[in-house]
Amino acid sequence: MPRKTDYPRLIVDNALELAAIEGWAQTSLNDIAAATGLSLAALHSTYPSKTAIVAAYTTRVDEAVLNHIDPELADKSSRERLFDVLMNRFDAMNPHKEAVRSILRASTSDVEALARGPLSLYRSMRWMMEAANIPSSGVRGQLRIKGLALIYLAVLRTWFNDDSEDMSRTMASLDRQLSRADRLLGFLRRRKRRETEDDRDLCAGGERRSPGPS
8 A cells, every 4th residue: 555645646647647548538536546556535535536636737747847947047038938937848748748638638528627627727827927937916917827828728739749859849839829929919028117128038039949030
């Protein structure tokens, strides 16, 4: 029997493996408990639903990004910082691509996932904004979060089909989406006069590894 302190990690790990192999829609809580070597009661006391397990994985990805913020980005533009943060997020998810794909497909017919999914996404995007040192509070912050969520979902489609070793297709897609959003909506720009220099930087484009030109 695993140690209780290991339950959260083991449950998420085994759930992801089952999602990738069997499909998330076909994976039951009984399957996850059996794969983890736990009783249903132990599983329930840790995560009471499959949606809670997915939320725990999302939090794990958030923390992976937040724990690896490059201090050298502090002097970069908002665009560059956000590009780097989101690419770190895709890096963190890369080992579980098939599981994430299966989970998203299954969520379209899962009432609980449909209800809680947007809230979980917005919460993660708020943390990504903060990781890039971009304000996420107030009305303008809420608009930025919603805009970033749309960008993330658009790039996610490319990431699912990106089999390149350096994720070049994902980087190019993210670069285009950030350029389009800032050009059409100015979604990263700030209104304060003292911050106009940073706003100009947003139009210059940024690179983490080798993003395309704006």
